[in-house]
Amino acid sequence: MLLIAAKGILEDHMRLLLRVIVGAALVSVASVLPAVSQVKLDGFFLAEEACPAFQSFRKQTNPGNVYVERMHAYELLGKNKAEASHYFIRMNGVSPAERWVEISCGLHLVEAEGGGQSSGDGSGGSGSAEVVRPAVQGPSADAEFLLAASWQPAFCQTHQDTAECASQVSGRFDANHFALHGLWPQPRGNFWCGVTHEEKRLAENRSTWGELPALELDEATREELDKVMPGTQSYLHRYEWVKHGTCYSDSAEEYFSESLDLMGQLNGSAVRDLFAANIGEVLTTAQVRAAFDDAFGAGAGNRVEVRCRGGLITELFINLKGKIEPDTPMRDLLLAAKPVQSDCQGRVDPVGFN
Structure with missing residues (x-):
């Protein structure tokens, strides 16, 4: 009986140790994986306002104090969830290049039939009319x-x-x-x-x-x-x-x-x-x-x-x-x-x- 009890205790310890090892491994893997958007999107993000472009929108970190430029289009990578608050975009010439911007800042444009563009998933911006090419504001004194x-x-x-x-x-x-x-x-x-x-x-x-x-x-x-x-x-x-x-x-x-x-x-x-x-x-x-x-x-x-x-x-x-x-x-x-x-x-x- 003593031997059986000892064996049971040993098995319990082994299971506990296994859970600890697996849990630590998962934490380790999670710590090296890059943050990614929750929902993948295609097309472009057209900025309607000059808004901050965050590396982490939760922590409000913005290396380089980068802003998207009004009426400029950026490659769209995704959004943070189905009912999203932020788009995930790629900005050339800044580091890191992948950034988050608020959905209210602009439009999701996707290619429409006939080669034009139309607004995307409806989670941001206004209107759904086709946009062949957005209007670009004239250069400013600081351009x-x-x-x-x-x-x-x-x-x-x-x-x-x-x-x-x-x-x-x-x-x-x-x-x-x-x-x-x-x-x-x-x-x-x-x-x-x-x-x-x-x-x-x-x-x-x-x-x-x-x-x-x-x-x-x-x-x-x-x-x-x-x-x-x-x-x-x-x-x-x-x-x-x-x-x-x-x-x-x-x-x-x-x-x-x-x-x-x-x-x-x-x-x-x-x-x-x-x-x-x-x-x-x-x-x-x-x-x-x-x-x-x-x-x-x-x-x-x-x-x-x-x-x-x-x-x-x-x-x-x-x-x-x-x-x-x-x-x-x-x-x-x-x-x-x-x-x-x-x-x-x-x-x-x-x-x-x-």
């Missing part, structure tokens, strides 16, 4: 941009198969003027504003840019764009509009006409003169920045990153800040922007493949 201006002959050295490079000749505008790459709202990651899944799919593959919707542009704007952005031959303008322009304006005409105005100021300046006079020669970042200071005021050059590749100057990344309108002086936009690091030197490439 930041990056104007990417290419030196096209250098670009063509590594893109010889593109239509604009195959057709480039020494007498064409982009042989000795800067070419428009794009005007990009900042910070980095501020793109794809309200575009459909199909538009984004087509834009992410250069071979399908031509299948993106044609843009409504005035005839004069289109002619100027074809000259200053030779990449229109490869439908670069459609790609730039879908990715970046949609975060700048709800009008492609406004986006490109104001981009072309900035390029006109650049190509009419001492900066372009410096490049045109030194084709085949090497320029330093200091020389380029000095030309910007001469053209746009002392300190303007510090807002410019000179980009080099393979010993060639390929592009200028020009930081701008302010409200861009027709004929806004680039001087004002440059001097209001943040300085940037830059230290390269390269040859000003002539037309032709080496």
